[in-house]
Amino acid sequence: MRIALGSDHAGFAAKEALKARLRSLGHEVEDLGCAGPESCDYPDFVIPAAEAVASGRCERGFVLGGSGNGEAMAANKVGGIRAAVVTDAFTAEMARRHNDAQVASFGARVLSEERILELAGIFLGTPFDGGRHLARVEKIAAYERKAAGGA
Numbered sequence: 001m002r003i004a005l006g007s008d009h010a011g012f013a014a015k016e017a018l019k020a021r022l023r024s025l026g027h028e029v030e031d032l033g034c035a036g037p038e039s040c041d042y043p044d045f046v047i048p049a050a051e052a053v054a055s056g057r058c059e060r061g062f063v064l065g066g067s068g069n070g071e072a073m074a075a076n077k078v079g080g081i082r083a084a085v086v087t088d089a090f091t092a093e094m095a096r097r098h099n100d101a102q103v104a105s106f107g108a109r110v111l112s113e114e115r116i117l118e119l120a121g122i123f124l125g126t127p128f129d130g131g132r133h134l135a136r137v138e139k140i141a142a143y144e145r146k147a148a149g150g151a
Contacts, residue, residue, distance in 0.1 A: 001059050001060060003124075005029060006034075008045065008046075011106070050076075050078035053081060063103060068106050068110065072103075089119065093123075100128040100134075
């Protein structure tokens with residue numbers, strides 16, 4: 001699977017650990033920054049990661065920051081993206097099963113690197129259930145198209 005990564009300075013170390021883990025599992029990783037622990041602005045890296053997923057260049061994305069909240073908000077501004085703040089196994093699984101989220105957002109000041117790696121594995125390994133959940137995801141997409149001036 002091709003996976004996009006983006007983080008700010010607070011998520012940098014966790015992003016690097018996640019990148020190494022994903023590559024060791026045979027995934028192709030597109031690291032869209034940041035490049036170090038110096039203070040930076042998460043939208044500069046998270047939005048390109050979400051765009052890589054929205055364009056189809058990557059199948060999934062992980063974005064990381066201090067809490068994961070701002071990163072999810074920024075990723076969700078990209079058309080077609082459903083990014084979820086993942087804090088535990090339940091939110092990792094349900095983001096995929098019920099919401100067909102393509103991007104998981106992690107707070108590196110909330111979760112340990114080890115926990116982020118574990119939750120990323122759950123996120124990647126969980127399929128979308130479809131069924132009754134598909135209609136809900138389609139309603140989100142329809143509203144997004146309407147808000148963007150489309151049909």
